[in-house]
Amino acid sequence: MxxxxxxxxxxxxxxxxxxxxxxxxxxxxxxxxxxxxxxxxxxxxxxxxxxxxxxxxxxxxxxxxxxxxKLTPLAKKNSHQKKKRTYDPHKLIQNGDYEAQTRDIKITDDLEEIIPKLKQIAEQVAPINPRKKHQWWNDECDEAVLDRHQAWLRHQNEKTEKSYLELTKQRKTTQKIIRRVKRQYQKDILLMIETNSEKTNSRDYYKIFGRQLQRYDPPTLMLKDKDNNLAHSNKIQKF
Structure with missing residues (x-):
C-alpha cells in the first residue's frame, strides 16, 4: 500500500x-x-x-x-543529560577550608558568575577520588602499571632487542608489585579478623569475615592412587 x-x-x-x-x-x-x-x-x-x-x-x-x-507510548529522549559531579559534597561538609576560601567571593546578583567560582573551589578542596579497580589497589600499583605502559611505548617506537628486554623486565616487576600489594592486603584482613576475634568484637568480625567468604573460590580437589592416576571410583584406596 x-x-x-x-x-x-x-x-x-x-x-x-x-x-x-x-x-x-x-x-x-x-x-x-x-x-x-x-x-x-x-x-x-x-x-x-x-x-x-x-x-x-x-x-x-x-x-x-x-x-x-495495544498502544505503546514512545519513550521521550532525554536531551538534558545529568552532568557528573566533580566534587564530593560529604567532604565539603567536613572540610572547613571551603568556607574560608569562599568568604573572599563578592556576592552579586549574577549567579552565572558566582557558581563557576564556587565549583572551582569545591573541586580543589574536595575532589572525587577515582574508583579503584580493587580494594587493595593503591598508588604503587598505578605507578607500576604506568611504568609498564611507558616501556611498551618505547618498544613500539624502537623495536630493538634492548627495548624488548626492558619491557619484559618491567612486566615482571609490575606483576611482582601487584602480587605483593594484594598479599599484604590479604594479610591485613586476616590480622583484622584475628584481632576482632580476640577482642570479642563480633560485629566487625562477622562483617569482615562474611565479606571475604563471598569472594572465596574453593580449590578443586583431586584424589590420586599409588600410580599417580586419578581415582574415579568410590572404593577405598590406599594413598
Missing part, C-alpha cells in the same frame, strides 16, 4: 465470509468488503486482532468492526 501502510483487516487469516463489512441493499447481490483497517508498517504489530461483528444491530448497512489494539 501507499504511504507505508499495512491493511490489518486482511492481515489475519479469516474465511472470506467473515471479512464482509457492507451488505448490498439487494440481498441477491451479496456482501462486500468496503471498510478496511490500515496501520503504519512501523507500528502495525500494535493491532492484535480485527474482527467483523455481523450480529450487532447498528441501524446501518455496514457491519461494526472490532479492533484489539
Amino acid at each position: 501507499d504511504h507505508d501502510m499495512i491493511s490489518k483487516s486482511t492481515y489475519f487469516k479469516r474465511r472470506p465470509s467473515k471479512l464482509k463489512t457492507w451488505k448490498y441493499p439487494d440481498w441477491k447481490k451479496g456482501e462486500w468488503q468496503l471498510d478496511h483497517v490500515c496501520m503504519d508498517k512501523n507500528y502495525h504489530k500494535e493491532i492484535y486482532n480485527v474482527k467483523v461483528l455481523r450480529g450487532t444491530d447498528t441501524g446501518s448497512d455496514h457491519y461494526m468492526i472490532k479492533i484489539k489494539i
Whole structure:
C-alpha cells in the first residue's frame, strides 16, 4: 500500500465470509468488503486482532468492526543529560577550608558568575577520588602499571632487542608489585579478623569475615592412587 501502510483487516487469516463489512441493499447481490483497517508498517504489530461483528444491530448497512489494539507510548529522549559531579559534597561538609576560601567571593546578583567560582573551589578542596579497580589497589600499583605502559611505548617506537628486554623486565616487576600489594592486603584482613576475634568484637568480625567468604573460590580437589592416576571410583584406596 501507499504511504507505508499495512491493511490489518486482511492481515489475519479469516474465511472470506467473515471479512464482509457492507451488505448490498439487494440481498441477491451479496456482501462486500468496503471498510478496511490500515496501520503504519512501523507500528502495525500494535493491532492484535480485527474482527467483523455481523450480529450487532447498528441501524446501518455496514457491519461494526472490532479492533484489539495495544498502544505503546514512545519513550521521550532525554536531551538534558545529568552532568557528573566533580566534587564530593560529604567532604565539603567536613572540610572547613571551603568556607574560608569562599568568604573572599563578592556576592552579586549574577549567579552565572558566582557558581563557576564556587565549583572551582569545591573541586580543589574536595575532589572525587577515582574508583579503584580493587580494594587493595593503591598508588604503587598505578605507578607500576604506568611504568609498564611507558616501556611498551618505547618498544613500539624502537623495536630493538634492548627495548624488548626492558619491557619484559618491567612486566615482571609490575606483576611482582601487584602480587605483593594484594598479599599484604590479604594479610591485613586476616590480622583484622584475628584481632576482632580476640577482642570479642563480633560485629566487625562477622562483617569482615562474611565479606571475604563471598569472594572465596574453593580449590578443586583431586584424589590420586599409588600410580599417580586419578581415582574415579568410590572404593577405598590406599594413598
